[in-house]
Amino acid sequence: MGKPPGGTKSATSVRARTSRVWKTGLFTALVIVSNVAGNAFLSWGMKRTEAGAALPIPAFLVPFLSPVVWLGIALLIVWMLSRMTLLSWADLSFVVPVTSLGYVLNVAAGAFLLGEAVDGKRWLGALLIVAGSVITGLTIHDQTRVHPAGKGAGALEPRQ
Amino acid sequence: MTWAYLALMVLATTASEVLQSWDMKRHGEVDDFRPGALAGVIGRFLRRLPIIASIGFLAISFFAFLKLLEMADLSFAVPASAASIVLETILARLILKEHVHWQRWCGTALVAAGVALILT
Numbered sequence: 113m114g115k116p117p118g119g120t121k122s123a124t125s126v127r128a129r130t131s132r133v134w135k136t137g138l139f140t141a142l143v144i145v146s147n148v149a150g151n152a153f154l155s156w157g158m159k160r161t162e163a164g165a166a167l168p169i170p171a172f173l174v175p176f177l178s179p180v181v182w183l184g185i186a187l188l189i190v191w192m193l194s195r196m197t198l199l200s201w202a203d204l205s206f207v208v209p210v211t212s213l214g215y216v217l218n219v220a221a222g223a224f225l226l227g228e229a230v231d232g233k234r235w236l237g238a239l240l241i242v243a244g245s246v247i248t249g250l251t252i253h254d255q256t257r258v259h260p261a262g263k264g265a266g267a268l269e270p271r272q
Numbered sequence: 273m274t275w276a277y278l279a280l281m282v283l284a285t286t287a288s289e290v291l292q293s294w295d296m297k298r299h300g301e302v303d304d305f306r307p308g309a310l311a312g313v314i315g316r317f318l319r320r321l322p323i324i325a326s327i328g329f330l331a332i333s334f335f336a337f338l339k340l341l342e343m344a345d346l347s348f349a350v351p352a353s354a355a356s357i358v359l360e361t362i363l364a365r366l367i368l369k370e371h372v373h374w375q376r377w378c379g380t381a382l383v384a385a386g387v388a389l390i391l392t
Contacts, residue, residue, distance in 0.1 A: 155346035158338060175338065192330065196292060196317070201301040204293035205364040205372045208357050209379050215351045215386075222347030230347045233389055238351050240386030248379035 132201070139198040140207075143191060144214040150187030152221040157181035209248035215241045274343050278352055281336035285356045288329035290363050295322035297368075351390045358384045 157180035167174070175181045198207055216238040222228040299320070302313055317323045340349045361380040364370045 151341075151346060151350055154338065155341045155349075158341045161342075175342075188334070193314075196296060197302050199293050200296045200299065203364070203370050204289060204368060205361050205370050205376050207293075208289065208360050208364075209376065209383060212354055212357055212383060215354050218350035219347040222345055222350075226346055228345045228347050230345075233392075234347055234351070237386040237389035238347075240389065241351060241354050241383045244357075244379040244382030244384075244386065246379070247382065248376050250375055 136198070136202055139194055140210060142194045143198060143207075143211045144217065146187045146191040146194060147211070147214045148217040148221055150184045150191055151218055152184075152225055153180050153187065154184030155222070155226060157184060206248065209245050212241055212245045215245075274340065277336045277340045277343070278349075278355075281333050281340060281353055282356045282359070284329045284333035284336065285353065286359045286363065288326040288333060289356070289360055290367060291322045291326035291329065293364070294368055295320055295326070348390065352387060354383055354387045355391075358387075 157178040158175055160180075161174050161178060167177070169177075195207070195211070219230060219234060219238040223230040299316070302310075304310075304313075337349070337353070340353075358380055361372060361376065365372045
């Protein structure tokens with residue numbers, strides 16, 4: 113006696129759902145890490161462009177002489193592409209708040225890597241942003257419903 | 273000038289992300305991550321007008337962000353730019369017709385409070 117067809121469909125659906133949750137977690141992590149590292153390199157590079165200021169080139173091009181600025185830009189390209197990929201299946205109203213975990217990591221990078229003076233108000237503000245992100249992250253399973261029609265517009269339907 | 277660059281960055285980011293989300297959903301889910309397939313997907317993206325417009329807004333946002341980083345701390349510039357989250361969540365509901373769970377509204381409200389604290 114084999115499994116009833118309904119059982120096989122259900123197992124496939126569970127596998128698809130689990131795979132979607134893992135994929136969402138992985139891309140969310142990539143989006144956050146590339147954003148924080150990219151911003152930190154850019155901030156460091158943008159405040160150290162004096163050396164190129166004497167060169168006979170337009171002022172807006174001076175930052176692009178710095179390899180550190182280019183490293184920051186490369187990481188932000190990784191951030192943009194991974195974010196666009198994540199948006200191909202996840203709601204904007206999920207992606208935006210949950211990846212905002214990066215905001216507090218940016219404050220930490222400013223304080224501990226770049227030596228900025230960060231007061232209590234700024235930390236508290238960043239922590240409120242994280243709290244908002246965590247609450248939003250609790251709705252992650254809203255991203256895992258797959259429409260029977262499969263791919264294309266309307267493949268994801270919001271849970272009502 | 274810091275505030276002008278911050279406002280420009282927030283508005284351009286919002287426009288870019290709403291356009292991206294709208295058009296990526298129309299394209300459909302990306303589920304083939306082999307290099308050749310990914311290159312094909314990127315090639316198709318770059319021929320879609322809303323994606324091109326979203327990249328234009330992203331460029332405006334990026335240059336405003338560079339100027340902001342030149343003038344202000346990273347620990348101010350990045351959290352302050354979270355103001356776009358509130359705008360985007362509202363537009364996700366109004367324009368993209370997403371169902372925004374009440375928990376997401378609460379999360380967004382906390383983010384807004386955090387940004388307000390950093391800006392004041």
